[in-house]
Amino acid sequence: MIERDELLDLLERSGASFECEYHERVLNMEESGTLKLSLAGARCKNLLLQDKQGALYLVVTTAHKSLDLSAVARTLNSKRLSFASADRLFDLLGVAPGSLSPLSLVNDQAHHVQLVIDEDLADEGVFLFHPLDSTATIALSRQDFEDFLHSIGHLPSWQAIEARPAA
Template sequence: MINSAGLLDELLSLGIEHEVEHHQPIFTMADSDALELSLDGMRCKNLLLRDRKGKHYLLMTTAEKSVDLSRLSQALGSGRLSLASPERLFVLLGVRPGALSPLALVNDTERQVELILDEDLGTASHYVLHPLDNGISVQLSSAALQRFLIGIQHHARWVAIAARS
């Protein structure tokens, strides 16, 4: 499994421009909201989900959205969804809770996790993501994130994500 230093090297080897900022580790969206960064970009909520059949999804959505998992499972055509355990998060993607982002897919060499991007993220020019470590943030343009996913041969599905009412 690649660590954060290896991931940052991978971004450089793929020619992907990015900015890096080190900070105190954060574990929740509330921690993220309180964190002052010099990096510009949309901060996102990332969840590793699992359906009853054992299929895994990495969902990236807006920070403030409370996701309706029942409606999401219908949109994905999957069984009932639940949050994957911290142990499964580490085994599949090599990260601990608080450090999840689409960048962790660099460790999904067996393509066990499908990336689901909320259509509400489509207007963002830049994202602020954790590079496998919740004490580091990187700024990537939306085009750079797409180049990264292509570089690691991982694709994303854009879905309209319903908020819980």
Template sequence: MLTPQQLFAHLDTLGLAHRSVEHAPVFTVEEAKAHRGELPGHHIKNLFLRNKKEQMWLVVALEDRTIDLKSLGEILGAGRLSFGSPDRLRRTLGIEPGSVTPFALINDRERRVTLVLDRALSAGGPINAHPLTNTMTTAISFTDLGRFFDATGHQPRWLDFPL
């Protein structure tokens, strides 16, 4: 599994512009708002979910979205969704709880995780996400984030939130 510095080197190799800031560890949207300072662009929340059939999803939405897991499960055809365990998160995406991020898809080489994106992320400035650790925030343009997903082999499913 990669470190943030290895992620940055990979982004550089792909020619993707990014800028990072360090901050105190954050585990919730509220903590992130308190510690991140003034970072322009979209701030996100990330949910690592699974169902009883062992299928997994990474849901990336604007940070203030309310997400109803029952409705989301129905829309995705997944049935009942629940949060993936810390162990599953480590094994599948190579990150610790509190550090869930779309950048972790770089560690999902088997493409076991389905990416679900909030359509509203496509409008406006950069996307701000943790670079595999919750002690930093990295800004990347929406277009470059899409190129990152292409490089990992993860094609997003777009949804309009709230559900």
């Protein structure tokens, strides 16, 4: 498993243009939302979901969307989804809770995890992701992001992801 600095080196060697900003550790989207970043781009919520048949999905959506897991399960042709445990997250992708992003798929060389990106992010030109560690955020253009995913063999499935109805 590679860690943050190795990932940043890999991105640089691949020719990706990105900016990196270091900050205090954040554990969830609420804490992330309080960060005053100088980076511009779409903040993304990243969730590792699993179904009873063993399928694993890294779902990437907008920062403020509250997902309807039943609807997501239907979209993915799954019966029922649940959140993967912190241990499973670390064993599969080498990251702790709060550090998950599609960049973590660099550690999924066996391709156990399917990447699903919310169509609500389709028009974004720059994404903000943690580079395997929630004490840093990088801004990565959509083209460089897609090139990275292609280089590690993790092509995304863009899907319409439903939000949970407002209470």
